[in-house]
Amino acid sequence: MEIRPEQLEKWDKEHFWHPFTQMKVYREEENIIFERGEGVYLWDIYGKRYIDAISSLWCNVHGHNHPKLNNALMRQLCKVAHTTTLGSSNVPAILLAKRLSEIAPEGLTKVFYSEDGAEAVEIALKMAYHYWRNKGEERRVFITLSEAYHGDTIGAVSVGGIDLFHGTYRDLLFETIRLPSPYLYCKKEFGELSPTCMADLVMKLQELLRARRDVVAVVLESGIQAAAGMLPYPKGFMREVRELTKRNNVLLIVDEVATGFGRTGTMFYCQQEGITPDFMCLGKGITGGYLPLAATLTTDEVFEAFLGEFGEAKHFYHGHTYTGNNLACSVALANLDLFEEEKTLDRLKPKIELLTERLKEFWELEHVGDIRQLGFMAGIELVRDKERGEPFPYGERTGFKVAKLCWERGVFLRPLGDVMVLMMPLVISEEDISYVLDVLKDSIRKIAKL
Numbered sequence: 001m002e003i004r005p006e007q008l009e010k011w012d013k014e015h016f017w018h019p020f021t022q023m024k025v026y027r028e029e030e031n032i033i034f035e036r037g038e039g040v041y042l043w044d045i046y047g048k049r050y051i052d053a054i055s056s057l058w059c060n061v062h063g064h065n066h067p068k069l070n071n072a073l074m075r076q077l078c079k080v081a082h083t084t085t086l087g088s089s090n091v092p093a094i095l096l097a098k099r100l101s102e103i104a105p106e107g108l109t110k111v112f113y114s115e116d117g118a119e120a121v122e123i124a125l126k127m128a129y130h131y132w133r134n135k136g137e138e139r140r141v142f143i144t145l146s147e148a149y150h151g152d153t154i155g156a157v158s159v160g161g162i163d164l165f166h167g168t169y170r171d172l173l174f175e176t177i178r179l180p181s182p183y184l185y186c187k188k189e190f191g192e193l194s195p196t197c198m199a200d201l202v203m204k205l206q207e208l209l210r211a212r213r214d215v216v217a218v219v220l221e222s223g224i225q226a227a228a229g230m231l232p233y234p235k236g237f238m239r240e241v242r243e244l245t246k247r248n249n250v251l252l253i254v255d256e257v258a259t260g261f262g263r264t265g266t267m268f269y270c271q272q273e274g275i276t277p278d279f280m281c282l283g284k285g286i287t288g289g290y291l292p293l294a295a296t297l298t299t300d301e302v303f304e305a306f307l308g309e310f311g312e313a314k315h316f317y318h319g320h321t322y323t324g325n326n327l328a329c330s331v332a333l334a335n336l337d338l339f340e341e342e343k344t345l346d347r348l349k350p351k352i353e354l355l356t357e358r359l360k361e362f363w364e365l366e367h368v369g370d371i372r373q374l375g376f377m378a379g380i381e382l383v384r385d386k387e388r389g390e391p392f393p394y395g396e397r398t399g400f401k402v403a404k405l406c407w408e409r410g411v412f413l414r415p416l417g418d419v420m421v422l423m424m425p426l427v428i429s430e431e432d433i434s435y436v437l438d439v440l441k442d443s444i445r446k447i448a449k450l
């Protein structure tokens with residue numbers, strides 16, 4: 001039975017409560033209901049085509065409906081869709097754990113699965129806390145950054161720093177100490193991401209680590225605070241943090257959920273800084289954007305602190321029904337195969353250069369206040385007054401209105417407030433990149449008429 005588009009739209013509004021969505025406004029508007037995809041294109045229920053310029057919320061890598069990913073899934077589906085990994089194992093989960101530890105920064109040899117980025121962070125937080133307990137130390141505080149985003153479960157919200165998302169839940173959260181957001185701090189105090197600013201931030205961290213003996217871990221996103229509006233760190237910042245945490249015997253949790261799987265030009269951003277954290281959290285691109293899967297990678301050192309006789313009860317009492325799901329792991333393996341077979345990262349290099357070149361044109365636009373980029377991730381910040389850096393009022397939804405203009409011309413975007421986010425699938429062609437940028441530029445020009 002074919003269901004009419006109008007019927008779907010009605011049921012969508014009657015029954016489906018959408019994430020990060022003001023449903024009153026959503027129900028008053030026309031929305032896109034996607035029906036199918038191929039490559040970087042998506043089609044809605046009316047047959048209108050869009051370029052998926054945000055990789056379906058930052059997770060699609062090799063395009064939609066990819067024959068090799070589909071085949072991997074179908075092969076696994078004919079064997080079994082899911083078997084538990086609580087005390088037993090399955091073939092794709094084993095193979096993927098081995099593969100991930102091979103491509104991860106040296107020393108991250110252990111893989112703990114979950115389903116979403118927030119859980120990968122949640123697990124790192126619990127493991128880090130538990131690690132010190134098992135070592136006989138009582139530590140309880142995490143050091144985080146202002147404007148951080150690590151997902152929406154309570155632990156991940158505790159280490160988050162975006163007041164708009166997280167402020168409401170303040171009373172439910174555990175204690176953290178926040179350092180300023182590197183980008184915002186450096187821009188405000190030093191005018192740029194300079195080495196002096198970095199030294200200043202590192203000093204602040206050093207003082208904190210000297211003052212407190214109960215720090216479990218420093219938690220940060222890798223390379224860029226993406227959800228806060230694409231705010232990159234100064235180059236070398238993470239290496240300094242790694243040095244300091246090592247010297248002070250504190251753990252380092254790096255969240256690569258957004259940056260992992262090629263988004264910054266290398267498989268993981270940690271590799272550009274040449275560091276191995278104690279925990280690396282992965283999600284989003286891990287299955288090429290196909291299925292919910294996440295992973296928390298850690299070291300032998302952490303793993304061994306949980307070893308003991310059964311009766312000692314030192315083990316990690318944490319798991320989910322679908323931990324290490326067979327289908328998700330098999331498509332994740334095929335995702336990694338594609339990176340090799342199609343030389344995805346080599347072919348990405350000229351596209352990053354093209355993006356950098358073309359973004360320069362946006363500086364001329366009246367309402368563009370800032371442009372930020374890390375690899376293939378970019379944000380264009382819209383402001384009402386460029387000279388004074390004055391934002392548009394929050395309720396006006398300027399970014400969203402610009403995105404809607406792009407939808408009309410077949411470019412699917414979802415901004416973060418008034419930051420226009422570009423996070424295109426890694427396989428997008430140069431021609432499509434140019435089209436996306438042309439449409440976005442024209443749409444920003446139309447702000448005055450909105």
Ligand SMILES: *Cc1c(COP(=O)(O)O)cnc(C)c1O
Pocket residue numbers: 115116117118119121149150151152221226227255256257258259283284
């Ligand atoms: C998206 C994101 C998360 C949360 O992942 P979910 O799969 O949405 O739970 C965590 N950290 C970062 C850096 C992210 O971008």
